[in-house]
Every structure is written in C-alpha cells, then in structure tokens.
Amino acid sequence: MSDATTPAQAPVAPQYAAHDGDAARDRDAVLAAWRGNLGQAARMAAKYDWFYLGAPAGMPVMQLLAHVGSDAPVGVCSAGRRRMLREGREIRAGVLVDLAVTPEHRSLGPALILQQGLFAAGRRELDQLYGFPNPKAAPVFKRIGYRKLGEMVRHARVVRHAPYVQRRAPTLPAPLADALGAFFDLGTALRDRLRFRGTGALHATWCDHAPDIDALWSASPKPAALTAIRDAAHLRWRFDDAPTDAALPPFRHLLLRDARGDAAWFATRAENATRTLHVHDAWTRDGGATPSHAILLALLRAAHQAGFAVISVELATNAERLQPWRDLGFEARSRRPVFGTDFRDGADGDTDLHLTSADEDE
Template sequence: MNAMPTAPQYLVEAGLPARDRDTVLGLWRGNLGQDARMTAKYEWFYLRCPHGEPLMQLLLDVPGQAHVGTASAGRRRLEWRGRELRAGVLVDLAVLPQHRSLGPALMLQQGLIAAAGEALDVLYGFPNPKAAPVFKRLGYAQPAQLVRYARVLRHAGYLRERVPRWLAPAAGWLADRVVACRDAWTRLRSPHLRSAWADQADARIDAVWSGSPKGDDVIAIRDVGHLRWRFDESPLATTRYLLVKRAHDRALQAWFAVQRIDGTLHVRDFWSVDGTDGMAAMHVGELVHAARKAGCSAVSVEMCASDAQRRGWHALHFVERSRRPVFLRWSSPQDAAASAPLFLTSADEDE
C-alpha cells in the first residue's frame, strides 16, 4: 500500500512591494530594527527606488495558511566595460521566531535565486561571516571582501586604552599637533585645491562620473540620479557631500558622501576624475583637512577595491580595522563579467 504524499510545511511565493506592504512590515516588526525606521525604509527603498521594485519572496506556512518569513533583493545598476548590469543586493531576511531554522531561510534565498535568474544578471550581499557556508551551498562565490579603513584625528580617546589614563590627554594633544603639522605640510606640497560642503548631489557629479576611467572593474553606477535616491531621499540618515575642486577654475575633481556619527566621519561613497585608477592622495588629504576642521575625531571608509584605488588612502595613513565577505551569484556563470575585479563601497548595501 502506497503512503499518501506529505503536504509541504512551507511554500515560497513571489511578493509585490505595493500589494504586500502590510504583510512584510508585520514580519519585520520586532525582528528588524525599530518599527518607525523600518516603515520609513519600506516607503523609500521598496516603493520609490528609481531602478525598479525589489525582488521579494514570502514564506507561507502551509498548515497555518499565514506568511512567516520574507527576503528581498534591492535593484542596483552596475557597469562593466560600458555594459550595464542588472544587480540585486540581498536585504531584509526575516523569519518569525517559531519558524527559524535553516530550511525556511534556505527556501527564501532559493526563491530569490530563481527570480533573479530571469530578472537580474547578478545577486550580491554582505552576510554575517557565520553564514558563509550557507551561501556557498547556494552557489554563491566569495571573490572579495569589504574592508574598513580608519584614520584617527584626535588621539586622546584612542590613547586612553594604551597609556596611563593621566597621560592620555597630554599625549593625545601632542600627537594631534604632530599629525596635523604633517598633514598640513603634505597638503601644502600638493596642487592647490578647494573643498566645500553640499547638502545634496548636483549635476557636476555626473560630469565627474561620465569623464572618469572605469577600467575593467565591475562597479556601481554613481550618477547624480542614483545618489539623490540613495542618500538625499533616504529617511534613515543625513548625508552631506564634500566637493573637492581645483582652485583656479573650480572644476569638480572628487566627491565624498559622508555621515557623521558620534564624532566619526563615515565615508559612505566616493568617486573622482581618476575613476578606477584610484582616489588621489591629494583628494583624500582634502577630506582629512575638512574632517579635522569640522572637529571630527576620526575618519572611516569601507571599500572593496584594487591596490590602485587604496593607494591614496594609505598615503594619508588610513589603516585596516576590519573586513567582511562579499558574496556574488551570477545568473550566467559564463558571463565574462563574473571574473572581473570588484569596486564596492558601503553605499552598495541597502542603507
């Protein structure tokens, strides 16, 4: 006698951001950050993205006939050798506590992979290192890492854990003066530049992007339209731009999109007329000068980049602090872009 087939415990269904807003927000509640923040993120990231609606998957508990999990891939535009690539950044995996096991999470990710096979050229993400075995099991490769570099500007707090506490203020003051003099001397010897703050991206950024070399890297398109959505319209953080210009004609040479948090200036994105050939040390020097002038205690930046791109940062004494894996899964593994080097920053995440 043949046994009756067992009904599936879960099914994965394609979601629609506009239709399934309340369902997804309900699944996020208590699982992904503050409710008000996540609601604001949904309106911006899911409903107003200029690159198209995110791919969304919903996990249905068949016996209970209720959705118990969700995962998405936000749309991004990448470029390789002048060819635009359709990309998706993995975001917002949430499963209700009573259904948290490897199976449901895998099913949601497999649903995204199936949807991306038709809609996208590549999926990428920055998962917790502990999740690496799961992503490799799903066919993702780990070709690179997102590395965080930092530069201390005010040393008293940094030295407090390394010298006797009574000595830290004086030693910090002395270190600040020495380092500031060294930076000033380097800046004096560099070509004459001027920098200014701006609260929004403007059309000059497009000229820097279109005129810069892109090399052989797979890179996110950094035009003004993307920056306005990614930073200026985001309800999650306040971003400002440091615009670096030549002194004699005020032509824009480089820009940095930054967020100040607890005294540290976090560089979320950047680009220059030198493109993938690297951010010049003199441009990084203007960033350091502006951060010190604004009273920041440190500057931090995350990037997945070539040696050439990191050279200007190293010249201004940025040192590695941490790193995270980057995982990619190409819809067509034979795509020539799949073997190209990557250029990514923390702006290429979801928030």
Template sequence: MAANPAYTVHVADVERDRELILGLWRGNLGDESRMARKYDWFYRECPYGAPLTLLLRHEESGAWVGVATAGPRQMMLGGKLVQAGVLVDLAVLPAHRSLFPALSLQMALMEAGAKRFELMYGFPNPKAAAVFKRVGYVPLCKLVRHARVVRHVGYVRRRLPAPLAWPAGLLLDAVDQVRLAGRSAGTRGEWLEHADETLSSLWSPDRAGDGPVSIRDLTFLRWRFDQSPLVDVRYLLVRGRDGTPLAWFACESREGVLYVHDFWAARGVAGPSRAEVATLLRCARDGGHTAVSIELGAAAAGEGLLGNGFVPREPRPVFWHPCGETLEAVAPADLWLTAADEDE
C-alpha cells in the first residue's frame, strides 16, 4: 500500500480563496496592501479569464502552506494565436521551504497548465531558477535592462571633481541635445494619459513575426496599464511629420528616471526606428528626467535602441515550456518580451 502523500495540491477559486491566498503571500511577496490591490486587478479583472492558481496543503497538519499561479496571456507564435500562461506569485511558508514542496507545487502547475495553455513562461529569481529547471522549464532568453543617460551632470559628477562636473555635464547635454534633434527630425512626441485606438492601431498580427509576441491591442493596454494599481503609466505617441502614428512607449516616471514598461511600433518586431527612439529620449530630457531605462529581450533590442546609446545592464533569465504538441518543434525567432509580459 502506498504511503499517503505529505503534501497535496488543489485548484484554488480566486473569489472564494482570496483571503487564504493573501495570507500565504503575507511576508513573502511584498507590501500587504499593494498585494491586495494586485490581487483584485490581476486575479479578478483579467480580460483573458481567471488565472490558474494551485494551493499546497500539508496533510499532517491540514494547513495550507503554498500557492503558485499561471496568469493567462494571448500571444502570437509561429503565425498563430496561442494561449500563454505567465508563472507568478510562488510562495511557500518558511517551515515548508525544502525543495520537495515547491517542486511538487510547480510540477502540478505545469501539468495543469498544459491542459489550458499552449505555452508557459516565467521570470524566476535566482533562488527559484533551480526549481524551474528541475520541473522541466528550459531557458528562453534573458530579459536585460538597458539604460541611457539624458542629463549628464549627475553622471559626470561621479567621475570628475565637482568644479569640472557641472560644465562638462552641460557640454555633454548640449552635444546630445543637438544629436537627438537631428536624429528625431521629422517626428514628434505626444503624451497621452490613457490608451486609445490610435495606439492599438499600430498592432497587427502580420507584423508580429514568428514570436512569441504578446498581442498589444486596446484590451491588453487598458488592462495591463490603465487599470493596473501597481504602475502609473503615460504613453508617448510618436508621430511622423504628417501626423501618422509611428510608435508608442508606455512610460512611468520614478525618482527622475523614465521607465519604459512596454513599446511597439508600426514596424512590428523590427522595432522602433532610431528616429522614434531619439524622440523618446528627447521627450524624456525635456520632461526633466535624468535617464531612460527599458527591460527587454531578444528582438526587442533592435538598432533603434542600441543605435541611440542604450547600454545593457542587469540580465534576468526567462524560462518557458511549450505545452501543445504543435509547438514542441517551434524555436523562438522574433521573440519580443518586455516588462509588460510580467505581472507587475
């Protein structure tokens, strides 16, 4: 006779189990009030359906000791629409943080996810990466933060004596301003408080390449950014000389840095042009920001960014698992990932 399992996994109901899940998160996943706001947005208001959430129970005590989730996303991959699941919010109580409980929870999530999603992907922290590998997820790419200074005085101050830093920084600013004005000639930036049809008109599956690429239509933008309680986003819309929409950047200002959470252009996976990115940098500087920061992976790091002086910084691993039989032979080609493909 087989021994009873020490732990069992159960499917959660996001309405019924809200307080239980928030309790498991408490002390594990960040500020309590922030996580409660995230729950109501990410778990209860997702336009693609409720996330797949599993609970881990310790059978001897009967206590709920862990939780893990795959949130639904729509993506293009290999020219077809696929249902994807982004792996988020893994939490196991401290007394049960041996490898086995977390491993059994993630294995159950992969098995259940394969019945609902055609691919699953996640951004584990270094401690969770070993669990992802043991479960069977494989590296997809690295999400790399790229940074670009647009006001140089503070940057130079860390490298030159104070009497020299100010004039040197102003000189660099003046040179950079002229360079960006030349590169962005024929384009102009326009700030929007909310996503609208102009932004979504730039999305087309025909420009999504082989993927995987999240569908960036109006439904996605409004839910992912406008309705999110976790970010305060404005959109920079870049237009051509005749007013034609060319690209957009979903931006948030924090402590003088302009963080770009997501972006898309009429060129699709070819990425925004050098002129369009130069417009972003010029508008960031005009808005008083000192630097621009973007996290992206693979195809998203095109010439428009690298050709405008963005420097790669900290990389983070991204793992994935193709679930559908038709996807097992698909190799990511025009992979496009940004911070928007995460859950915050």
C-alpha cells in the first residue's frame, strides 16, 4: 500500500514503438533514416530499388521505429525475403539486413525494440529468419530469441605465387620473383593433378550474365540443409541486377561443361587491387552443393589463366560439403557467426546450413 501523503506515480508512456513498414510506400522515409548510417546516398538508393522493390521473392518484411513527438521514422530494420529449401521442402525465409537508427536515438533500447518488432513480424510472415551479426551483437540477438546456427567461414587458396614471393623477398628482382612464382604454380598444379587423377575434362566459359542453369539445378541433388533456390529469376536478380560501383564491380560467371552438358557454375566478383577472385555462389549438377575435385581443379585453372592470385570463398556448411575445398588446399582465414530462428513448432535442434555470400544482401 502506498503512503497516502505520496501521490501515485503515473505510468510512463513509452517513447518508442515499432510498426510494420511498406517498402513501396516508405521509400523516402527509409532512405532518410539510412542517411549517414549505411553508406553513400546514391548507392543506398540504388540498393533500395534493387533489393527492396525488385526482389522476385517479394518486398522485405520491414519495421519502422516511431518516436513520440517525431513525424518521421527514427529507425528501420528489415528481412529480405528468400525462397529456400529446408529438408527438401520450400520455405519462406528472410535475411536480416539494414538496421539503422538516427544518431540522436542511437542506443540499445530503440535498436532492441526494432529487432523485437522484426522478430514478431517474421513469426507472422516467414518460416525462418537468419542473419550475420557483428560478433559483439551476439548477446543482443540471443536476448531477442535468435540462436547461433553456425559460422560463415572464409577460405582462400593461392593460385599464383609470384605476389607472395615478392612480399616475402622484397629485394628479389621482379623477373626472378615471377620465375619462382611460376615454378611454384607449376608444382602445385602438378601435385593436384597427380593426387586427383582420372577426374575427367571440363570446358570453362566466362559469362558476363548469369547463365540459364535451370536444367542443372533441376537435375542436381539437393541437401537437407537450409539453402537457397537457384532458379533463373533469382540468379538474374541477385547477380545481373545488383548495383555496381567502384567498390562493387559486376559479377562474372564461370560455367563448366562436360560431354553431358552444364556441369557446374560459379558466380564470382573480382577484387583487382589484390588480384582476388571471390566466389559468391556455386552449384554443381552431380554433387549439388558438394563440388567434385575435377570441378574445383577447373576453377583453379580458370582463375590462374585469368590472372588471379587468390581464390576466396565464404561458406556456412557442414564438413562433408566443405571437404573437397579443403582437399584442394583452401584454408580457413576468418569466421563470423550465423544467427537465426526456425519458427516451426519444436524446431530447436541443430540446423544444417549451406549458405554462401549470395545469401546476404550484397
């Protein structure tokens, strides 16, 4: 019982509330909330029109943050819709993206309210949410209701050794460093071919646009893991329509064929400053998410012939699907957590993943 001489304290009205957004209606408001948070205005506008308005799976699930006394939203977060497979069945998934809160409201409380709103909206509209938070944000994601599903691990393999010889021996004349590098290249290529003899011949073709791999995709085995549906509409949107600039050059695609037709496909993006070929996605006819040694040998040859020094690939997958990459000398370089939630009843066990860089937003 309160003291009769002390007036009862009135409840404090909430200052913030999250509510559903609409990508078509709220474009200007979202871009305003992004400004100064997520990147250059022109680039973010291009991303919005591509990722938010043009995705074949539909417009994202979006939450806007309202503040008492403010007409415009002071924060936003979204989940981009993705058609995915899980245990062989198509599900409605969403990738967590673009959390932004304006500077004057930037604290844990508003961000948490936004994320809680998105979690609730995802439960209504989706079967699965997943994302790639900064490791420091892991406690917040656990508090909201997400759990760690796995790790996205970047693996790399050297295909041209001359840059590394020059780096290790900077006083060595460039022609000699190139010659030593070529010698190491030849030696590693010969070692790989001897180790994986009898793997067959593959013809490699570089394409500036996503090839039609519908037949390859249809014929391929699909893992039980959570993995994206790679039909022609998704590939054209994800790679051909994606915004480009100096930091994000266009994607190029490597198509491998054998006597039976299309055998494998890689979506790649070049980092010219380091002569690195980043593999953003891949699929194979006979192995699905698991490339054969022959396919990876063909990728190594094609990258070497194109002048790249390093191949890099990011995967959140299991040991079996990763093993061919490791057999061909790809080594782990960095890792980051994958968090998410499965909204099915009782789905609280381990989640088998096969995610690539293409399963993010850029």
